[in-house]
Amino acid sequence: MPRYLSLVRIDENNAPAEGPSPELMQRMGELIEEITKAGVMLETAGLTPTSQGTRVHYEGGRISVTDGPFTESKEAIGGYAIMQCKDQAEAIEWAKRFLKVHDDFWTVTCEVREIAEG
Numbered sequence: 001m002p003r004y005l006s007l008v009r010i011d012e013n014n015a016p017a018e019g020p021s022p023e024l025m026q027r028m029g030e031l032i033e034e035i036t037k038a039g040v041m042l043e044t045a046g047l048t049p050t051s052q053g054t055r056v057h058y059e060g061g062r063i064s065v066t067d068g069p070f071t072e073s074k075e076a077i078g079g080y081a082i083m084q085c086k087d088q089a090e091a092i093e094w095a096k097r098f099l100k101v102h103d104d105f106w107t108v109t110c111e112v113r114e115i116a117e118g
Helices: 022-037 088-100
Strands: 003-011 041-046 054-059 062-067 075-084 108-114
Touching: 003 088, 022 041, 022 088, 075 088, 088 108
Parallel strands: none
Antiparallel strands: 003 075, 003 108, 041 075, 054 062
């Protein structure tokens, strides 16, 4: 069965400074439990803010290292999920359900891509 990576993109500039509310975390926890019991969720986690990240870039035979925050980027990867689904349509349905647990003021995008095996 194919595996899918869902990259959770958030707008760090407009996300609440205190992070997700306890109610959001409860809804998300319940959904993650459901996805796990369905045998779909293989791994998931949130990521620290870009201010705590580092970019390593390669171009023209040279490596550059830049510490965050990355002000030129409005959208940041805030988390990920690796799911095993029968097809991409199923992976997209789970991603939609994940987005719907968020409060209306959040701006969240899930990019769902199949993991290329081998």
